[in-house]
Amino acid sequence: MKLVVLGAGGRLGAALIREFRPKHEVVGFNHAQLDLSNLESVREELSATTFDVLVNAAAFTNVDACETERDRAFRINAEAPGVLAEICNEKDAKLIHFSTDYVFDGQKRAPYTEDDQANPISAYGESKLAGERNVLAAGDEHLVVRVSWVFGPDRPSFVDAMIKRAQQDEKIDAISDKFSTPTYTHDIANMLPQFFDRGVAGGVLHFANAGECTWQEYAQWALDCCRDAGISLKARTVGTLKLSDMTNWVARRPVYSVLSSAKYAQLTGTPPRTWRQAVADYITRSYSKK
Numbered sequence: 001m002k003l004v005v006l007g008a009g010g011r012l013g014a015a016l017i018r019e020f021r022p023k024h025e026v027v028g029f030n031h032a033q034l035d036l037s038n039l040e041s042v043r044e045e046l047s048a049t050t051f052d053v054l055v056n057a058a059a060f061t062n063v064d065a066c067e068t069e070r071d072r073a074f075r076i077n078a079e080a081p082g083v084l085a086e087i088c089n090e091k092d093a094k095l096i097h098f099s100t101d102y103v104f105d106g107q108k109r110a111p112y113t114e115d116d117q118a119n120p121i122s123a124y125g126e127s128k129l130a131g132e133r134n135v136l137a138a139g140d141e142h143l144v145v146r147v148s149w150v151f152g153p154d155r156p157s158f159v160d161a162m163i164k165r166a167q168q169d170e171k172i173d174a175i176s177d178k179f180s181t182p183t184y185t186h187d188i189a190n191m192l193p194q195f196f197d198r199g200v201a202g203g204v205l206h207f208a209n210a211g212e213c214t215w216q217e218y219a220q221w222a223l224d225c226c227r228d229a230g231i232s233l234k235a236r237t238v239g240t241l242k243l244s245d246m247t248n249w250v251a252r253r254p255v256y257s258v259l260s261s262a263k264y265a266q267l268t269g270t271p272p273r274t275w276r277q278a279v280a281d282y283i284t285r286s287y288s289k290k
């Protein structure tokens, strides 16, 4: 399989390239090498490249900045994925495009399935939903993978910020009234190859580690894992913050955006491991050696 991965400098894209390289021929493009807001150069560059699968892990992911830069958000997150799908059609290649739990409004209190109505409440979510629709309008053999709370070693995320704060301060806190599921880039890299074949599972697919939690529970578990791994921290417990305390946020965010991976489990026969197992594994791999 010859793969092209966009977003090579990002948390997910970098992980996918690192994990796919031993088994596949992989070409990665980072932001500087391929700017998704310049559709002409995207067409030119990718038309000259041969591949069977194009993985798009590039996106304008700053949720607050998307509110103030709507045009840019729609160009990168909506228009560009549609063009990528058209390029794939010309090459008989499959597009695997990443999307987000933020396409939902968060009103539900049970995991969102692929059949649930998307109803974004932010410009980021709107632009990502428009991107999904553009991809699938170009061809229903393409795959849109919605993920949530992505973490991994290639770019710091919430969990790394909390561990760093716990190393520096005795008192730390995190939001305790917003729910989703942390998802490890390593697990995404393991699940994805099952879908490389153009004939396998097009449409929308949810993938997250199993279970659900608040940011406070997520951070507390990370600290507990660090303690078990002998990593010295100043803070032992994570205090609670409320969503209403986040007065500096520009964009609205869904309160509940847990993704159901039931369809994935049914398609593959293998449910994802729990988020607690995934976070524990990450801390062992990435922090224990430091």
Ligand SMILES: NC(=O)c1ccc[n+]([C@@H]2O[C@H](COP(=O)([O-])OP(=O)(O)OC[C@H]3O[C@@H](n4cnc5c(N)ncnc54)[C@H](OP(=O)(O)O)[C@@H]3O)[C@@H](O)[C@H]2O)c1
Pocket (backbone or CB within 6 Å): 007, 008, 009, 010, 011, 012, 013, 030, 031, 032, 034, 035, 036, 037, 056, 057, 058, 059, 060, 061, 076, 098, 099, 100, 101, 102, 128, 146, 147, 148, 149, 150, 151, 155
């Ligand atoms: N992180 C999460 O918690 C999360 C949750 C749900 C869904 N997702 C989705 O998962 C995917 C991967 O996200 P991630 O966590 O890896 O985010 P990330 O670390 O922010 O990576 C996104 C990458 O896209 C690049 N990029 C931004 N604008 C671009 C442009 N115009 N042209 C080309 N590249 C551009 C960024 O480069 P620069 O840094 O140089 O701008 C960055 O390397 C995205 O589709 C995102 O929507 C992520």
